[in-house]
Amino acid sequence: MKLDFFKKIKNRIYDTCAKRGYTCDACKAELFDYPTHRLCEECESKLRLNNGRSCEKCGRMTLAEGVCLSCKSRLPRFHRAYSPFVYRGESASFINRIKTGNPTLALYFAEKMADCLIERFDGIEDFAEGGEELMVIPVPLTEERLRLRGYNQAWLLADRVCKRLTEKGYCAKLYEDVLQKTRDTAQQKHMDYVSRLENVAGAYHVHDRKACRGRTIVLVDDIMTTGATGSECASRLQSADAAKVLFLVGAALPERK
């Protein structure tokens, strides 16, 4: 069965990630307190935290009060988005390396993402141990893309986000097959928000609609640029009666001035 084959590949990558140690995940410098710290001080100091003023809806860095201009002109379908880092400079190049040859970096980003959700999501107490379960869903790739890359970076992040939430006393479970991508979409790099929305429209499909009913979902991806992918996936999940979709990414592009 194809899915079993992919699961094996993913597990193998994850095992390799977990077994590494005592060196910085980015530059391989010696690190004696790994994995308490996964990056050395120098690497970590290059990353730009998204901890200043941010949009109340999409969470991106903005100078505007309240909601950013992009959300004002077209409100995304997710409830809220959260990102620990700004997608710019070294933060951008570090996070891009997850999908271009250094999947181990997913562990560092995922832990920061889980911590960011715990810190910023108002309703997190409802999901403390013994409470409701957060449903963690990675933004999927098509099977063809998955075959080409060998792994889905969003899955690596979602898996570790889930484990971190559990370690911190919250109830969370990974649902990797609930949302599927049914067709490939064009490269979005040079598209504006509206073209991106058109590009992703209808590309995602909720495979298990019953599983989503009334649930709070944490949709996980590596990067948010315009938010079109997150918005489209959230809209699919909401049409399957999800109660709330939170979009959790490693880094978000700041609002352009």
Ligand SMILES: [Zn+2]
């Ligand atoms: Zn380093």
Ligand SMILES: [Zn+2]
């Ligand atoms: Zn916004």
